[in-house]
Amino acid sequence: MTAKLYCFGESGNAYKCALALTFADMDWEPIYVDFFNGGARTPEFRAINEMGEVPVLLDGETTLTQSGVILDYISSKTGKLGGKSAAERREVLRWLFWDNHKFSTMIGNTRFLMNFLPADKRPEAVITFQQGRLKAAYAVLNDHLTQRTWVAGEAMTIADLSCAGYLYYPEPFGFNRADWPAIAAWLDRIAATPGWKHPYDLMPGNPSDRA
Numbered sequence: 001m002t003a004k005l006y007c008f009g010e011s012g013n014a015y016k017c018a019l020a021l022t023f024a025d026m027d028w029e030p031i032y033v034d035f036f037n038g039g040a041r042t043p044e045f046r047a048i049n050e051m052g053e054v055p056v057l058l059d060g061e062t063t064l065t066q067s068g069v070i071l072d073y074i075s076s077k078t079g080k081l082g083g084k085s086a087a088e089r090r091e092v093l094r095w096l097f098w099d100n101h102k103f104s105t106m107i108g109n110t111r112f113l114m115n116f117l118p119a120d121k122r123p124e125a126v127i128t129f130q131q132g133r134l135k136a137a138y139a140v141l142n143d144h145l146t147q148r149t150w151v152a153g154e155a156m157t158i159a160d161l162s163c164a165g166y167l168y169y170p171e172p173f174g175f176n177r178a179d180w181p182a183i184a185a186w187l188d189r190i191a192a193t194p195g196w197k198h199p200y201d202l203m204p205g206n207p208s209d210r211a
């Protein structure tokens with residue numbers, strides 16, 4: 001049975017799940033949500049996800065929302081990308097929660113403010129503050145990766161995909177690979193994995209579609 005991922009190309013959280021589905025060799029297809037024209041706020045979509053958010057994974061009778069839950073489901077179902085021991089699994093979850101709380105949420109919000117709002121509505125003080133918070137988070141991740149190949153465990157896991165998702169996007173949000181060499185090398189390792197694609201190639205939807 002083919003799983004369905006409700007997504008759009010600009011969504012870093014959907015991209016994490018799309019990568020996990022691909023790397024775990026699950027049969028899946030993207031279902032485009034026209035987010036910027038209210039596609040996640042229609043009654044039909046709210047019937048799937050009351051939160052009005054992307055991504056949503058439909059796998060048979062199972063419907064899941066929130067990228068962290070979807071990532072956990074994919075790794076649990078396939079036995080891939082989840083760590084090789086209970087201790088590694090806890091480390092995977094530790095970084096998954098850190099990413100959701102400290103990293104991806106801040107990146108996603110900053111990227112939205114800088115690129116998807118009209119220039120005259122961008123709150124510059126907020127953007128500057130959030131970029132400062134992100135700089136501290138980049139340092140945490142870069143220092144961690146200086147000492148190891150993957151975020152958690154001896155192989156790539158959903159922790160890597162969760163933390164890396166937004167960092168492949170081309171829109172500016174204050175991240176420069178050259179400033180964080182350990183992160184840059186890690187992103188290259190993930191991108192060298194068979195099946196990897198850029199978010200705008202893996203999922204439908206691209207800022208150029210609205211240009």
